[in-house]
Amino acid sequence: MPGVGIELANVGIAVRDIEEAIAFFTDLGLTVLGRDEVSGDWVDTAVALDGNHTKIAMLQTPGGGGVIELFEYIHPDAIEPEPAVPNQIGMHRVAFSVDDLDAALEIAAKHGCHPLRGVADYQDLCRLTYVRGPSGIIVMLAQQLATG
Numbered sequence: 001m002p003g004v005g006i007e008l009a010n011v012g013i014a015v016r017d018i019e020e021a022i023a024f025f026t027d028l029g030l031t032v033l034g035r036d037e038v039s040g041d042w043v044d045t046a047v048a049l050d051g052n053h054t055k056i057a058m059l060q061t062p063g064g065g066g067v068i069e070l071f072e073y074i075h076p077d078a079i080e081p082e083p084a085v086p087n088q089i090g091m092h093r094v095a096f097s098v099d100d101l102d103a104a105l106e107i108a109a110k111h112g113c114h115p116l117r118g119v120a121d122y123q124d125l126c127r128l129t130y131v132r133g134p135s136g137i138i139v140m141l142a143q144q145l146a147t148g
Contacts, residue, residue, distance in 0.1 A: 010058065010067035011094060015135040016080070018055050018072035024111045024134045025059050025068065028096065028104060033058040033067070037074075051075050061096070068094065083136040086116075093130065093138035101127050101143035108133070108141070121145075 015021040026032060039053040053075040059068045072078070086092070098104040101119065108114065108131050115129040116138075122128060128142035 008066075010069045012069040012071060013091075013094070013135075013137060014078060015070050015072055015137070016078065017134065018057055018070055020111070021070050021072075021134040021137075022057055022059070024108070024113065025070075027107045027111065028098075029062050030059040030068065031062070033060050039075075049076060081136075083132065084138055086130060086138065093140050094133075095140035095142065098141050098143050101129070101141055104141045104143075105129070105131070108139075113139070 013021075022032060035055070035057045037053070037055050039051075043052045043054070044050050053073075055072045055074065057070045059070065060066070084090070084092075096104075105115070105119075111134065113131045113133050115131050117129075119127055119129045124145060126142050126144050128140060131139050131141060133139040
């Protein structure tokens with residue numbers, strides 16, 4: 001059966017504090033494409049929440065390969081879940097390939113974001129770790145290692 005002509009537009013992440021999340025992701029190297037505050041019937045219909053009022057920001061990875069949409073709910077109040085764990089069903093994590101994992105971890109640490117356990121080496125192919133980012137988001141950072 002043929003597809004419908006689909007491509008990934010962005011990944012949306014609800015955050016507690018949009019300014020904190022923007023600072024974290026832009027320090028890692030993403031660029032803010034745009035920001036807005038949305039409300040009204042059209043957004044109530046689109047997301048199935050009455051009285052929706054939300055701050056949004058679109059951020060793009062270097063080279064334009066990926067876009068993240070951050071949103072902070074003004075109304076209705078955001079629901080604060082328990083922090084996600086890596087084996088929880090649902091949206092798992094956001095993953096980034098980085099040129100220098102140690103430098104990325106220094107940036108993350110400036111935002112109070114640290115590895116969940118440590119840095120792993122996968123078969124001498126890459127170094128990677130999961131950090132707990134703003135609003136409890138799990139962010140994977142991975143650095144490809146030189147291959148022989």
